[in-house]
Amino acid sequence: MVKTEASSQSATQERLLTVALKAFGSRDYDDVSTREIVQAAEANISAISYHFGGKRGLYLATVTYLTEQLKTGMTNRLEEIRQTANDSPPERSAGLICDFLLHFLEHILLGEMGQHAPGIIFREQNRPTEAYDILYEKLLAPMHFTLASLIARYRKREPSDPEIIIMAHTMIGQTVIFRIGRTTLLRRLNQTAYNRATMEALKRQLRTYYLALLDASTDATEMETRDHAE
Amino acid sequence: MVKTEASSQSATQERLLTVALKAFGSRDYDDVSTREIVQAAEANISAISYHFGGKRGLYLATVTYLTEQLKTGMTNRLEEIRQTANDSPPERSAGLICDFLLHFLEHILLGEMGQHAPGIIFREQNRPTEAYDILYEKLLAPMHFTLASLIARYRKREPSDPEIIIMAHTMIGQTVIFRIGRTTLLRRLNQTAYNRATMEALKRQLRTYYLALLDASTDATEMETRDHAE
DNA sequence: GATATTCAATCAATCGTTTGACTAAAGCAA
DNA sequence: TTGCTTTAGTCAAACGATTGATTGAATATC
Numbered sequence: 001m002v003k004t005e006a007s008s009q010s011a012t013q014e015r016l017l018t019v020a021l022k023a024f025g026s027r028d029y030d031d032v033s034t035r036e037i038v039q040a041a042e043a044n045i046s047a048i049s050y051h052f053g054g055k056r057g058l059y060l061a062t063v064t065y066l067t068e069q070l071k072t073g074m075t076n077r078l079e080e081i082r083q084t085a086n087d088s089p090p091e092r093s094a095g096l097i098c099d100f101l102l103h104f105l106e107h108i109l110l111g112e113m114g115q116h117a118p119g120i121i122f123r124e125q126n127r128p129t130e131a132y133d134i135l136y137e138k139l140l141a142p143m144h145f146t147l148a149s150l151i152a153r154y155r156k157r158e159p160s161d162p163e164i165i166i167m168a169h170t171m172i173g174q175t176v177i178f179r180i181g182r183t184t185l186l187r188r189l190n191q192t193a194y195n196r197a198t199m200e201a202l203k204r205q206l207r208t209y210y211l212a213l214l215d216a217s218t219d220a221t222e223m224e225t226r227d228h229a230e
Numbered sequence: 231m232v233k234t235e236a237s238s239q240s241a242t243q244e245r246l247l248t249v250a251l252k253a254f255g256s257r258d259y260d261d262v263s264t265r266e267i268v269q270a271a272e273a274n275i276s277a278i279s280y281h282f283g284g285k286r287g288l289y290l291a292t293v294t295y296l297t298e299q300l301k302t303g304m305t306n307r308l309e310e311i312r313q314t315a316n317d318s319p320p321e322r323s324a325g326l327i328c329d330f331l332l333h334f335l336e337h338i339l340l341g342e343m344g345q346h347a348p349g350i351i352f353r354e355q356n357r358p359t360e361a362y363d364i365l366y367e368k369l370l371a372p373m374h375f376t377l378a379s380l381i382a383r384y385r386k387r388e389p390s391d392p393e394i395i396i397m398a399h400t401m402i403g404q405t406v407i408f409r410i411g412r413t414t415l416l417r418r419l420n421q422t423a424y425n426r427a428t429m430e431a432l433k434r435q436l437r438t439y440y441l442a443l444l445d446a447s448t449d450a451t452e453m454e455t456r457d458h459a460e
Numbered sequence: 461g462a463t464a465t466t467c468a469a470t471c472a473a474t475c476g477t478t479t480g481a482c483t484a485a486a487g488c489a490a
Numbered sequence: 491t492t493g494c495t496t497t498a499g500t501c502a503a504a505c506g507a508t509t510g511a512t513t514g515a516a517t518a519t520c
Contacts, residue, residue, distance in 0.1 A: 031259070044466055044467055050465070169415050173406070177407070180403075180410065181406075183354075188374055188378075242500085279478075
């Protein structure tokens with residue numbers, strides 16, 4: 001009786017999608033076999049063709065399923081934040097940016113969906129297929145736009161300013177690296193997993209870095225080649 | 231007559247490795263077939279088993295080959311920089327850090343080897359195999375250690391300080407995101423590839439951000455739970 | 461009884477690997 | 491030098507296993 005968006009999905013479809021998300025999120029597309037999926041989902045091999053038209057269709061449906069699952073935890077929150085920012089003075093935007101990024105950090109490091117989503121997202125980033133279009137429209141773009149909007153408000157610039165976009169991208173980068181490069185960081189710290197203490201230290205430091213970036217003056221480096229409009 | 235390290239490789243081995251690097255660097259392991267490799271390398275199918283013991287052996291050899299190729303451009307440079315830093319006042323370390331990271335940026339965005347390396351590295355980060363050990367020891371660790379060493383010198387801390395390590399990790403993150411997430415950024419900027427102008431703007435901004443991070447005071451956030459030793 | 465779904469069986473294609481014959485160069489005793 | 495053996499490397503052909511997909515009958519649901 002579970003319904004997701006407009007598509008009313010059968011129990012078998014739902015089971016296939018959850019299993020597929022786990023599989024595709026942690027292993028390569030070609031490394032995941034259809035037989036392995038249907039076995040874990042307790043379905044028949046032909047269920048994939050029947051419900052999704054094939055393995056490829058299942059993969060695309062999984063990506064859509066992923067964005068829908070992330071809606072409550074992430075995407076919806078974005079609009080709220082953007083509204084809050086519009087109703088508050090620009091100086092408050094900095095706090096909102098930090099809060100959102102740190103919430104995002106916890107999500108991808110400790111959240112359940114954060115275990116599977118990055119694998120798919122980073123694969124599609126590296127070699128985009130039509131699945132990337134889904135991710136961009138439903139997930140990456142909303143996040144990027146909202147972040148740029150907040151930064152622009154704080155720095156009193158246009159959200160479409162390339163400099164603002166690049167700054168947003170940078171801040172995302174210094175966040176997701178703790179998921180992408182967690183293997184390396186944990187090895188450097190002689191740890192096997194992110195514990196509470198490390199997480200707190202991480203968040204405290206990152207907040208400082210976010211603020212440092214937001215307040216960084218670009219004038220010092222602009223003086224050489226750029227003519228400043230302001 | 232090409233010799234790499236201690237292993238004297240036949241022409242066939244060399245051809246297989248270059249082809250394999252290109253293939254494994256841009257596509258998934260299981261998506262790359264042995265037949266496709268030997269065809270592109272103009273070798274026989276059994277050459278893989280003969281020279282590398284199988285597909286898996288070829289992959290591991292490719293990773294080693296990758297680290298060796300990066301030695302002249304990256305790894306060797308690290309030791310030089312570390313030496314230069316030791317012979318200069320701590321304040322100069324900031325400039326060295328920026329120069330190295332920006333050089334690294336250019337390398338992964340425009341360099342030839344930068345086309346193939348990230349694909350392998352990020353895959354091994356997400357799902358480490360024994361190939362990750364090679365990458366960590368020969369590439370990731372040297373870079374991480376050197377960067378932490380420079381930062382520690384600049385901020386007058388211990389290189390083993392977790393806070394320094396995390397800062398190094400953050401700076402790496404805000405650099406590599408422009409390779410990992412380039413598809414998203416380029417789409418945001420309405421571009422199809424990194425051009426000269428964008429590269430210059432990128433480097434100028436990132437330099438500012440590096441310096442902002444290096445000079446960011448952690449005291450403001452430390453006052454709650456931490457006791458500062460200095 | 462009409463529709464929707466599941467099932468076991470089977471399909472051709474491709475996978476990585478192995479085989480044994482073949483070539484060419486090197487080693488070596490005469 | 492000559493003749494023989496050894497070794498390294500290449501080659502086409504075939505191996506069994508697994509892949510995604512399809513079939514048509516069986517079953518469930520309304």
